[in-house]
Amino acid sequence: MPSRPAAVTRDQAIALEVAAWDRVAPRRAVDFDENRDPSYRFVLQPAILHLLGPNPNFVLDAGCGVGRLTYEISKRSTRVVGIDPSRVSANLARDHLRSRKNVTIFDLSIEQYAELEHEKHDYCAALMVMQDVVDLGGFLRSARRVLGPRGQFVAAITNPQFWPKYWGYDSEPWFKQEREIFIRSEFRTSLSSSGISTLHVHRPKEMYLSALADAGFKDVETWEPMMPPTIQRRSGVNWEYPHFWVIRGKVQ
Numbered sequence: 001m002p003s004r005p006a007a008v009t010r011d012q013a014i015a016l017e018v019a020a021w022d023r024v025a026p027r028r029a030v031d032f033d034e035n036r037d038p039s040y041r042f043v044l045q046p047a048i049l050h051l052l053g054p055n056p057n058f059v060l061d062a063g064c065g066v067g068r069l070t071y072e073i074s075k076r077s078t079r080v081v082g083i084d085p086s087r088v089s090a091n092l093a094r095d096h097l098r099s100r101k102n103v104t105i106f107d108l109s110i111e112q113y114a115e116l117e118h119e120k121h122d123y124c125a126a127l128m129v130m131q132d133v134v135d136l137g138g139f140l141r142s143a144r145r146v147l148g149p150r151g152q153f154v155a156a157i158t159n160p161q162f163w164p165k166y167w168g169y170d171s172e173p174w175f176k177q178e179r180e181i182f183i184r185s186e187f188r189t190s191l192s193s194s195g196i197s198t199l200h201v202h203r204p205k206e207m208y209l210s211a212l213a214d215a216g217f218k219d220v221e222t223w224e225p226m227m228p229p230t231i232q233r234r235s236g237v238n239w240e241y242p243h244f245w246v247i248r249g250k251v252q
Contacts, residue, residue, distance in 0.1 A: 006184050021084075021086035057122045058080075117146060130208070163243065
């Protein structure tokens with residue numbers, strides 16, 4: 001039986017932020033390779049690739065995890081850099097991407113990478129990352145810093161409006177929709193459970209939009225994709241409402 005989500009302090013959240021993903025990473029790779037994450041395969045990956053377009057040139061995959069999205073981006077991009085502060089995740093990504101000559105993987109946070117890298121990227125992609133970082137403003141300022149003058153930031157996160165109900169913490173006494181709340185919860189997908197607690201951060205949509213504006217992103221657009229009904233029936237997954245929120249922000 002999975003443990004219930006629980007609110008944690010900021011210090012506890014920082015302790016979970018990276019270390020938990022070192023534990024989750026091997027299981028995450030298996031989920032991808034055995035097609036046990038239909039949300040990724042049929043909703044999240046297609047959404048990010050669509051926003052990147054057919055020829056995105058130089059892309060930073062921020063929070064690349066075990067590198068499965070990075071691999072797909074590398075098929076259409078001239079150059080890709082994948083970064084992840086989880087060393088285990090980064091090592092698994094390197095192994096998965098060893099045949100792709102246009103990809104480099106670093107075990108770095110985006111803040112560390114922005115300090116070291118001065119060449120500007122055309123796109124920064126962040127798939128299912130922002131709801132797992134403690135310092136949202138620092139993450140977005142660093143994303144803005146690595147982008148060129150016409151760069152774009154594309155991201156997908158858990159939908160702040162519906163995820164609390166889906167994950168079962170909307171009725172907890174500590175939950176408030178309008179607040180930033182650090183939450184310890186089990187990492188799982190629609191078809192598998194890990195038994196490992198990771199960090200999840202609830203923030204209202206307005207907080208994300210304000211942080212994007214404060215970081216310097218313009219013309220922010222958002223979408224709430226649904227899993228196609230045919231895929232829901234085939235996979236046995238039932239969506240009553242959109243589970244994810246897709247975002248694009250432009251430098252100019």
